Amino acid sequence: MTQVIVLNGGSSSGKTGIVRCLQSVLPEPWLALGADTLVAAMPASLRSSDGGIEFAADGTVSVGEEFRTLEAAWIEGVAAMARAGARIIVDEIFLGGGESQRRWRKALDGLPVLWVGVRCDAAVAEARGIARGDRAAGMAASQAEVVHRGMVYDLEIDTAHTESMECARTIAAAV
Amino acid sequence: MTQVIVLNGGSSSGKTGIVRCLQSVLPEPWLALGADTLVAAMPASLRSSDGGIEFAADGTVSVGEEFRTLEAAWIEGVAAMARAGARIIVDEIFLGGGESQRRWRKALDGLPVLWVGVRCDAAVAEARGIARGDRAAGMAASQAEVVHRGMVYDLEIDTAHTESMECARTIAAAV
Amino acid sequence: MTQVIVLNGGSSSGKTGIVRCLQSVLPEPWLALGADTLVAAMPASLRSSDGGIEFAADGTVSVGEEFRTLEAAWIEGVAAMARAGARIIVDEIFLGGGESQRRWRKALDGLPVLWVGVRCDAAVAEARGIARGDRAAGMAASQAEVVHRGMVYDLEIDTAHTESMECARTIAAAV
Amino acid sequence: MTQVIVLNGGSSSGKTGIVRCLQSVLPEPWLALGADTLVAAMPASLRSSDGGIEFAADGTVSVGEEFRTLEAAWIEGVAAMARAGARIIVDEIFLGGGESQRRWRKALDGLPVLWVGVRCDAAVAEARGIARGDRAAGMAASQAEVVHRGMVYDLEIDTAHTESMECARTIAAAV
Numbered sequence: 001m002t003q004v005i006v007l008n009g010g011s012s013s014g015k016t017g018i019v020r021c022l023q024s025v026l027p028e029p030w031l032a033l034g035a036d037t038l039v040a041a042m043p044a045s046l047r048s049s050d051g052g053i054e055f056a057a058d059g060t061v062s063v064g065e066e067f068r069t070l071e072a073a074w075i076e077g078v079a080a081m082a083r084a085g086a087r088i089i090v091d092e093i094f095l096g097g098g099e100s101q102r103r104w105r106k107a108l109d110g111l112p113v114l115w116v117g118v119r120c121d122a123a124v125a126e127a128r129g130i131a132r133g134d135r136a137a138g139m140a141a142s143q144a145e146v147v148h149r150g151m152v153y154d155l156e157i158d159t160a161h162t163e164s165m166e167c168a169r170t171i172a173a174a175v
Numbered sequence: 176m177t178q179v180i181v182l183n184g185g186s187s188s189g190k191t192g193i194v195r196c197l198q199s200v201l202p203e204p205w206l207a208l209g210a211d212t213l214v215a216a217m218p219a220s221l222r223s224s225d226g227g228i229e230f231a232a233d234g235t236v237s238v239g240e241e242f243r244t245l246e247a248a249w250i251e252g253v254a255a256m257a258r259a260g261a262r263i264i265v266d267e268i269f270l271g272g273g274e275s276q277r278r279w280r281k282a283l284d285g286l287p288v289l290w291v292g293v294r295c296d297a298a299v300a301e302a303r304g305i306a307r308g309d310r311a312a313g314m315a316a317s318q319a320e321v322v323h324r325g326m327v328y329d330l331e332i333d334t335a336h337t338e339s340m341e342c343a344r345t346i347a348a349a350v
Numbered sequence: 351m352t353q354v355i356v357l358n359g360g361s362s363s364g365k366t367g368i369v370r371c372l373q374s375v376l377p378e379p380w381l382a383l384g385a386d387t388l389v390a391a392m393p394a395s396l397r398s399s400d401g402g403i404e405f406a407a408d409g410t411v412s413v414g415e416e417f418r419t420l421e422a423a424w425i426e427g428v429a430a431m432a433r434a435g436a437r438i439i440v441d442e443i444f445l446g447g448g449e450s451q452r453r454w455r456k457a458l459d460g461l462p463v464l465w466v467g468v469r470c471d472a473a474v475a476e477a478r479g480i481a482r483g484d485r486a487a488g489m490a491a492s493q494a495e496v497v498h499r500g501m502v503y504d505l506e507i508d509t510a511h512t513e514s515m516e517c518a519r520t521i522a523a524a525v
Numbered sequence: 526m527t528q529v530i531v532l533n534g535g536s537s538s539g540k541t542g543i544v545r546c547l548q549s550v551l552p553e554p555w556l557a558l559g560a561d562t563l564v565a566a567m568p569a570s571l572r573s574s575d576g577g578i579e580f581a582a583d584g585t586v587s588v589g590e591e592f593r594t595l596e597a598a599w600i601e602g603v604a605a606m607a608r609a610g611a612r613i614i615v616d617e618i619f620l621g622g623g624e625s626q627r628r629w630r631k632a633l634d635g636l637p638v639l640w641v642g643v644r645c646d647a648a649v650a651e652a653r654g655i656a657r658g659d660r661a662a663g664m665a666a667s668q669a670e671v672v673h674r675g676m677v678y679d680l681e682i683d684t685a686h687t688e689s690m691e692c693a694r695t696i697a698a699a700v
Contacts, residue, residue, distance in 0.1 A: 017306030023568035024305050029577075029591050031566045031599070041556045043548035044483060052554075066554050070611055074556070077606030086598035127340035130199050131192030133394060165302035198393035204402075204416050206391045206424070216381045218373035219658060227379075241379050248436035249381070256427030261420055308569060367656030374655050477690035480549050481542030515652035 002114045002175040004082050005030075006090045006104060008151060009118030010143030012129040014159035014167070015091045018118065021168030022089055026175065031081070034091030038074050042067070059138020061095060072103070079107040093143060098150025116171055117148055117156040124160045177289045177350040179257050180205075181265045181279060183326060184293030185318030187304040189334035189342070190266045193293065196343030197264055201350065206256070209266030213249050217242070234313025236270060247278070254282040268318060273325025291346055292323055292331040299335045352464045352525040354432050355380075356440045356454060358501060359468030360493030362479040364509035364517070365441045368468065371518035372439055376525065381431070384441030388424050392417070409488020411445060422453070429457040443493060448500025466521055467498055467506040474510045527639045527700040528607050530555075531615045531629060533676060534643030535668030537654040539684035539692070540616045543643065546693030547614055551700065556606070559616030563599050567592070584663020586620060597628070604632040618668060623675020641696055642673055642681040649685045 005022070007015045019032045039047060046052030046067060053063045063071075082088050094100035101115070120128075122144035129135035155174050157167045180197070182190045194207045214222060221227030221242060228238045238246075257263050269275035276290070295303075297319035304310035330349050332342045355372070357365045369382045389397060396402030396417060403413045413421075432438050444450035451465070470478075472494035479485035505524050507517045530547070532540045544557045564572060571577030571592060578588045588596075607613050619625035626640070645653075647669035654660035680699050682692045 016308075017303075020308040020569070021302065021306050024570070029568050029571050029595060031563075031595055032568075033566050037562060037566065038556075041558050041562065043554050043557075044480075044545070045549070046554050070554060070556055073606045073609035073611035076609035077602040077604075077611075079602075080605030081598045081602030084598035084601035086595055086602075124338060127196065127338060128192075130394075131196050131339035133191075133195040163299065163302060164306035195394070199395070204393050204396050204420060206388075206420055207393075208391050212387060212391065213381075216383050216387065218379050218382075219370070219655075220374070221379050245379060245381055245436055248431045248434035251434035252427040252429075252431030252436075254427075255430030256423045259423035259426035261423035261427075305569075366658075367653075370658040371652065371656050474688060477546065477688060478542075481546050481689035483541075483545040513649060513652060514656035 001112060003111050004088050004090060004108055004113045005116060005171065005175065006092060006113060007034075007116045007118050008092050008094045008101075008147060009120065009159075010093060010125060010140055010147050012125040012132065012135055012140040013118045013120035013144070014128070014164055015118050017164035018159070018167045018171070019089050019091050021165045022171060025165075025168055025172050028087055030087040030089050032089045032091060033078055034089075035093050036091070038071060042070065046070075055136055055139070059136050059140070059142045061139065061143075063095070075104060075107045079111065082108070082111050094147045094151065095143070097147060098152070101151055114155065114171070114174060115151075115153045117151060117153040118167075119148065119156060119158045119160075120144060121160045176287060178286050179263050179265060179283055179288045180291060180346065180350065181267060181288060182291045182293050183267050183269045183276075183322055184295065184334075185268060185300060185315055185320075185322050187300040187307065187310055187315040188293045188295035188319070189303070189339055190293050192339035193334070193342045193346070194264050194266050196340045197346060200340075200343050200347050203262055205262040205264050207264045207266060208253055209264075210268050211266070213246060217245065221245075230311055230314070234311050234315070234317045236314065236318075238270070250279060250282045254286065257283070257286050269322045269326065270318070272322060273327070276326055289330065289346070289349060290326075290328045292326060292328040293342075294323065294331060294333045294335075295319060296335045351462060353461050354438050354440060354458055354463045355466060355521065355525065356442060356463060357466045357468050358442050358444045358451075358497055359470065359509075360443060360475060360490055360495075360497050362475040362482065362485055362490035363468045363470035363494070364478070364514055365468050367514035368509070368517045368521070369439050369441050371515045372521060375515075375518055375522050378437055380437040380439050382439045382441060383428055384439075385443050386441070388421060392420065396420075405486055405489070409486050409490070409492045411489065411493075413445070425454060425457045429461065432458070432461050444497045444501065445493070447497060448502070451501055464505065464521070464524060465501075465503045467501060467503040468517075469498065469506060469508045469510075470494060471510045526637060528636050529613050529615060529633055529638045530641060530696065530700065531617060531638060532641045532643050533617050533619045533626075533672055534645065534684075535618060535650060535665055535670075535672050537650040537657065537660055537665040538643045538645035538669070539653070539689055540643050542689035543682075543684070543692045543696070544614050544616050546690045547696060550690075550693055550697050551612075553612055555612040555614050557614045557616060558603055559614075560618050561616070563596060567595065571595075580661055580664070584661050584665070584667045586664065586668075588620070600629060600632045604636065607633070607636050619672045619676065620668070622672060623677070626676055639680065639696070639699060640676075640678045642676060642678040643692075644673065644681060644683045644685075645669060646685045
């Protein structure tokens with residue numbers, strides 16, 4: 001029985017909507033944690049500094065040493081929550097692709113994980129970022145492909161032509 | 176030349192996303208004002224009282240006398256902004272259908288208005304409300320049809336199968 | 351009987367909290383509109399461009415030609431709402447001080463207006479901006495004094511040592 | 526050297542503002558996690574159900590079995606993050622007072638923890654809840670005393686007459 005669902009996809013690929021639908025259709029209560037939770041937990045200074053996470057004018061995102069240190073502890077903690085019995089949906093943007101997956105895979109070792117790739121055409125994601133109104137221009141396009149490099153998934157979905165709820169039902173059927 | 180664009184559609188039909196895309200693709204700056212702006216401007220007490228706006232457990236919404244009084248002044252003010260030269264996109268939920276349209280039409284008299292109906296299948300809108308996570312269950316479904324009763328449009332779009340940006344381009348072409 | 355209350359003060363001086371308390375203690379329903387409402391209504395492009403509003407790294411804010419044009423229409427519209435019968439609380443940051451007041455005074459001509467200066471020590475406002483977490487560093491400090499230059503008030507309050515609710519009661523007593 | 530700071534106080538007692546100021550004044554990066562993070566991570570259904578957390582009309586909050594199960598795993602995870610090296614500020618509302626503290630104390634066993642009581646006069650907290658505009662009436666008043674029952678603190682602060690930044694400096698000096 002799956003204990004952790006990891007969704008990986010670029011900005012504006014539709015992960016958050018899928019997570020809410022998953023929490024609605026899955027019969028048991030699942031915790032939703034992810035990149036947004038971690039960034040919100042960090043000091044304001046780390047959200048725009050060399051040591052933290054940096055959002056460039058072209059939409060690319062880079063993270064520094066201090067971000068990585070806190071992130072490593074965060075990943076350990078999320079794994080510990082699952083080991084303590086919580087079902088967890090992780091909603092992530094693997095900027096490092098397969099390298100990011102290896103870090104999570106190591107922490108989640110021994111737990112039943114469902115790895116889900118959330119794909120979305122770059123132009124569609126970019127337009128959805130505009131529609132949402134809170135995403136930097138270029139971010140969705142720059143992440144659309146890079147986050148999937150070197151990844152291994154149990155399941156892949158494409159949100160460009162599928163509603164969040166339908167994606168959630170497909171994932172729930174594989175849990 | 177269109178001075179006011181009025182978008183009418185039920186909750187979670189996708190109006191706000193279209194508005195942001197419209198502001199992005201239209202060459203001139205347009206102000207976006209609507210039901211959400213007015214409700215946010217009202218006292219907290221009016222958002223859940225007999226005189227104000229009431230969100231029932233089944234998702235239906237009803238408004239009272241005091242809400243109507245403030246709304247009437249609000250409509251006059253938005254029309255005055257347009258007369259003073261601002262281009263305005265009004266993003267509304269006409270719970271009264273054609274009767275609501277008559278109120279706006281009277282206030283906007285003499286101004287070039289583009290009336291746009293934003294339709295979305297009730298089940299799709301309801302699922303999108305879940306994906307957004309901030310809408311009451313049943314609200315989208317209960318409003319999907321009722322807001323279009325007795326309405327006369329210059330243009331109708333269906334968001335169930337069309338992205339916000341594409342809807343925005345269709346509307347922009349008619350401005 | 352006062353029809354419009356205009357609160358003017360710098361960023362993080364506590365205006366929004368006072369507005370909510372005013373809406374709570376005043377017996378009649380009042381609409382709350384202001385700088386935040388207008389900025390939210392503008393296109394994303396105007397929030398960071400030469401023609402729009404610009405937030406510099408040192409916290410200073412400057413506005414351009416297109417912003418001014420939309421703002422002028424906005425002011426006309428808010429005045430029209432009051433003339434149509436709505437009681438309105440305007441929550442503003444008069445970057446132009448007395449010059450900004452003249453623009454509003456002209457539009458509100460003939461209406462009974464209560465002008466309220468909301469003062470807050472620059473260091474206190476700056477620290478509150480950090481506590482709120484959503485304000486640019488330096489903004490509160492840079493605006494604390496400049497917004498009051500050349501202003502004429504009916505009432506002045508100081509939020510550095512007075513709670514929002516107490517400020518609201520003082521203002522309500524003068525309405 | 527303190528690894529975990531636990532702030533306990535009722536709704537609208539000013540914890541979140543203090544946390545942001547703490548993150549700003551502490552020289553090392555600290556993660557801020559707490560009751561709000563956990564509630565946001567839960568399914569929408571758990572936020573208003575018998576098994577979850579319930580906000581009554583009088584402002585009281587009660588939590589059920591499923592909430593407690595997820596919360597227990599959450600606490601384990603936060604402790605694991607600290608053990609993995611992260612400095613963490615926990616921002617909590619101990620509805621169970623000393624009983625809640627025992628749960629956290631057990632999970633944090635062996636870690637250097639600074640326990641901070643955040644007090645605020647009930648009437649002041651209630652008025653601040655109105656000023657914030659997003660808190661249920663009665664919640665602040667009902668929690669002001671109950672969360673401190675049976676608690677043992679290293680440090681107590683009173684926000685009724687002290688700014689967030691000053692509170693943060695007092696806490697930082699004790700870290």
